[in-house]
Amino acid sequence: MKIIIAGAGAVGTHLAKLLSQEKQDIVLMDDDEDKLLTMDSNFDLMTVCRSATSINGLKDAGVAKADLFIAVTPDESRNMTACMLASSLGAKKTVARIDNYEYLEPHHQEFFKKLGVDSLIYPEMLAAKEIVSSIKMSWIRQWWEFCGGALVLIGVKMREGARILDIPLSELGKQEAPYHIVAIKRGNETIIPRGDDMIKLLDIVYFTTTPKNIPIIRKVAGKEEYSDVKNVMVMGGSRIAVRTTQFAPDYMRMKIIEKDPTRCTRLTELVNDKTMIINGDGRDVDLLVEEGLKNTEAFVALTDNSETNILACLAAKRNGVRKTVAEVENIDYIGMAESLDIGTVINKKLIAASHIYQMMLNADVTNVKCLTFASADVAEFTVKEGTAITRRKVKDLGLPKGMTIGGLLRNSEGIVVTGDTQIEPGDHVVVFCMSMMIKKIEKYFN
Structure with a gap:
């Protein structure tokens, strides 16, 4: 597949690195030669130092034979123009990064x-x-929700109170538990588990289950004393913060701490009535405590500085906040953030890349997500008539190491998959695998 990526910024370079590992025919375009130099010498791809909105530049990049053209420069209008030109010059499919929510209607x-x-x-x-x-x-x-919410994937850190520690998964399976353990993150290692694997203290364990069985996972993970999230404090009034307040359920009360007075004025126009805007420096712990940090169940750090976000979450943890989320855009810091036990990490590059990645797949994939902490991906496939995945029970399919089937949707009902499950045409199947394996397992669904 020939893929042209216009824009060698954070999203473009990460996507180029990701796709070049798959031996795709990748062309990375940018009019800044310095951004292209390291990519050209370190990765298996071609670079073109031309503007994404130059017709001759697009022709030089071979856009007429492009299967996918991806415009991810920082300029929204430039991305749209580049896609229009690429399409008219022969690109089969185009994708544009945008900043305007209205365009998605x-x-x-x-x-x-x-x-x-x-x-x-x-x-x-x-x-x-x-x-x-x-x-x-x-x-x-x-x-994460799959199959329209009929199946959920949840990642939980195992503490001392967990009831499933140091027990082989084959033994846990005999209890006919209404969940499936699909991945384990242990230190810097990601495990797609087999029957003889065991869960250890401080592992992050990824479960698939149906919504009604989430309380059972809460019980076996020893998390029953954790309070529900009703009060959320957000540090930084970014666009992500604004969207977070808009997507949050009605029962959550949110406070945004923003140090720029002009931005605070703008935020009051953008957010809803349930969100309070506070002008102040979110790095000032005394201010956060004064504004109710100790009575907050979740703290979200969304400044444009990864280090600030990590440190702010550590400070919130020390003041008794159970749930913290940090935006960490420097991918090199993600492992460090996990080792510091700050909670959930959000990375726009990885999220955007996983959405674009699913457009490359030949099988009928409706959802692909990158597990930020774990070097693993999860994808939702629609099963077609006559495909290999339908020919045997799951335990007899000979699935490659590093892949497991977490659940499926059949007749609008979520089902947790076991070795004796027979997958049928029309099922929606949720598959977990190590990073970069999705292309290898497509053959089971084609």
Whole structure:
């Protein structure tokens, strides 16, 4: 597949690195030669130092033969223009990064397709949705819904009170528990577990289950004393913060701490009535305590500085906040953030990349997510008639090491998959695998 990425900024370079590992034909475009130099020498891709809105530049990049053209420069209008030009010059599919939420409204999508922009990616909105999912319950690190909410994936850190520590998963399976353990993050290692694996203290364990069985996971994880999240404090009045307040459920009360008075004035126009805007420096712990930090169940740090966000979450933890979320845009800091036990990490680049990544897949994939802490991906496949995945029971499929099936949706009902499950055409199947394996497991669904 020939893929052209316009924009060698944070999102573009991360996506180029990700896709180059898959041996795709990648072309990275940017008019800043300095940004391209390290990519050209360190990764298996071609660089073109031309503007994404230059017709001759697009031709030099080979846009006429492009299967996918991705415009992720910092300038929204430039991305839209680049996609329109690429489409008219022969690109089969185009994706533009945008900053305007209005463009995502359903009645606008057909209009943009006619102009040559097939898909729109708004990283800040995607990040906000992930934040809201992660703060729904104070005891859960990460929360994702699949199959329209019939199945959920939750990541939980194992503390001393967990009842499933040091027991082989094959033994836990004999108890016919209504959940499936699909991944374990242990230090810097990610494990797609087998029957002889055991859960250890401080592991982050990823479970799939149905919504009604979440209390059972809470019980076995020893998290029953954790309070529900009703009060949320947000540090930094960024666009992600605004979207977070808009996606948060009605029962949550939110406070945004923003040090720029002008931005505070603007925030009062953008957020709803349930959100309080406070002008102050979120690094001032005394101010946070004065504003009710000790009575807050969740603290979210969304400044443009990763180090500030990590330290702020540490300070919140020391003041008794159980649930903390940090925006960490420096990928190199993600491992450090986990080792400091700050809670959930949000990274726009990884979130946007996982959404774009699913557009490359040949199988019928409706959802792909990158597990930020774990080097793993999760994808939702629709099963077609006659595919390999339907020919045997799950335990007899010979699935590759590093892959597991977490659950499925059949006749609008979520089902936790076991070794004896027979997958049928029309099922929606949730698959977990180590990073960069999704292309390898497509053969089971094609």
